[in-house]
Amino acid sequence: MEFPTDLKYQATHEWVKIEGDIATVGISDHAQDQLGEIVFVELPDTGVLEKGAVAANVESSKAVGEVVMPVSGEVTAVNENLEDEPEKVNSSPYGEGWIFKIKMSNPSEADSLLDVAAYQATL
Amino acid sequence: MTETNIRKTTLSKMHEKLGAKMVNFEDWYMPVKFEGVIEDHTWTREHAGIFDISHMTEFMLEGPDCIPFLKHMMTNSVGIGDFAAQYQHMCYPNGTVVDDLYIYRESAEKVRIIANAQTLETDGKDFNWLKEHIGDYKVNITDLSLERTRFAFQGPETLKLLNPITDTDLSQIKRFRWCYTNLIVNSEKIPIFCSRTGYSGEDDWSDSLASFEISCKNKYATKVYQIFLDTGAKPIGLGARDSLRLECCYALYGNDINNEITTIEANLGWVVKEKEGIKFIGQEILLKQKSEGPYKVSVGLNLLDKGILRAGYRIISLGGKDIGHITSGTFAPTLNKTVGLALINSEYKAIGSELDVLIRGKKKRAVIVKTPFYTRGKKN
Structure with a gap:
């Protein structure tokens, strides 16, 4: 199982890539493996959401996984390709399986996210 | 474990x-x-x-x-x-x-x-x-x-x-x-x-x-x-x-x-x-129920909007009335669509009628279809 070291993580299994004031969010390799084959991704509506809010839902044939906002901000982009190819979350969780992007309203919130070692310690 | x-x-x-x-x-x-x-x-x-x-x-x-x-x-x-x-x-x-x-x-x-x-x-x-x-x-x-x-x-x-x-x-x-x-x-x-x-x-x-x-x-x-x-x-x-x-x-x-x-x-x-x-x-x-028809009855649904049906989701008539719930739902691999069984008020059971399923607070449109969804060699 792969956990890139240049990403931040939440204990609820989201990964976050910080580039300037933009945060890209997806679910970790562990999360996709636990859920099994993803058959539907409910993407967020664009708009402002607080850290901790449920932004998206990832559904496998047996379970629903919530994708929780790791930082507050405006959802500026969603990965519309997942509407037709939700399985990309399984095959490429850190690449083509990204879910949405946030323009952070309070970038310092990112400091409290987990680094890879801290995240792996939660598994 | x-x-x-x-x-x-x-x-x-x-x-x-x-x-x-x-x-x-x-x-x-x-x-x-x-x-x-x-x-x-x-x-x-x-x-x-x-x-x-x-x-x-x-x-x-x-x-x-x-x-x-x-x-x-x-x-x-x-x-x-x-x-x-x-x-x-x-x-x-x-x-x-x-x-x-x-x-x-x-x-x-x-x-x-x-x-x-x-x-x-x-x-x-x-x-x-x-x-x-x-x-x-x-x-x-x-x-x-x-x-x-x-x-x-x-x-x-x-x-x-x-x-x-x-x-x-x-x-x-x-x-x-x-x-x-x-x-x-x-x-x-x-x-x-x-x-x-x-x-x-x-x-x-x-x-x-x-x-x-x-x-x-x-x-x-x-x-x-x-x-x-x-x-x-x-x-x-x-x-x-x-x-x-x-x-x-x-x-x-x-x-x-x-x-x-x-x-x-x-x-x-x-x-x-x-x-x-x-x-x-x-x-x-x-x-008695067999001859008179039951008050509530199981029907098959196809979800028209995107999503997955799951047991427990409420069913809302187009008129806004809560008329029942999903008893089983899944993504159907052979049919490549979302199907489910719902127990609803019999008044609404006609095949082809549309209704809404409440998924995490949002209404998603579904249609009542003939069951079974799949019989060998035939997909409904």
Whole structure:
């Protein structure tokens, strides 16, 4: 199982890539493996959401996984390709399986996210 | 697994070795998937799969009153011959369901029952219900559940794979018939109970496509599993067992039928038959609902908007009224769409009518469609 070291993580299994004031969010390799084959991704509506809010839902044939906002901000982009190819979350969780992007309203919130070692310690 | 009381089947270790993802299902340690739910599902539709269904229960009834006793306990006719099988509901006096099960008649004095798994909390439910009602009937009931291992061998290649290793020509076994036979491996004979029944919808009455359910003594279980796998059939998890059955609209106890839903409400009126001279438990209400139509009824849904239907989601009429709930839902791999069964107010049951399903607070449009969603060789 792969956990890139240049990403931040939440204990609820989201990964976050910080580039300037933009945060890209997806679910970790562990999360996709636990859920099994993803058959539907409910993407967020664009708009402002607080850290901790449920932004998206990832559904496998047996379970629903919530994708929780790791930082507050405006959802500026969603990965519309997942509407037709939700399985990309399984095959490429850190690449083509990204879910949405946030323009952070309070970038310092990112400091409290987990680094890879801290995240792996939660598994 | 942290649960201390979780029960294991004789095959658990082999499932682990085969790479299954194991979960706690009804307090049983069971494989939910091997390759993946969708891969398992598709493999079974196209080839043949082996399912461990040992968590289910198995009883033997013996005695001169077997048939009248069963006619009293069960909703269906029981009017079958020796070596035939029949789907049954066992109901409470109010017509809701104790369990759904199969009876397998060996003679008028010997009938096997295979019924659903029970949780630790409900353990013994069917057995005790039967036992409590024996009264003056001359019937003895034995619980074979823990001394036997049960398999389902399902899919279009089943007969081709299974027939060469049994000493009965299984192509001669008609649908809903069963036999005792032996698996022959290296001149060793392993006795099995072998029934042409199933829960996958891959047996369409044509004798080249027979699928089977099998039971054997525990001491043979791991050997039998290995023999089955050696034929080229793949092990299949409970995840696919659920999506396969739901595509065919086979009811799942606990979801589509339970102690709050009657057999008629579940749209299974064909399982309710009046019997000459013997009243069955639940007869009054079930026959009334059958002739007058029930207040609520099970319907099949296709979700038109994107999403997945799941048990418990509320159904809202286009006029805004809460009219029922989803009892089972899944992404249907063979149909590549989202399907579900819903129990709704009968006024709204017309095929083609649209309604909304409330998914996480949002209305998603669905349409009532004909059931089953899938019959072998045909997709609705």
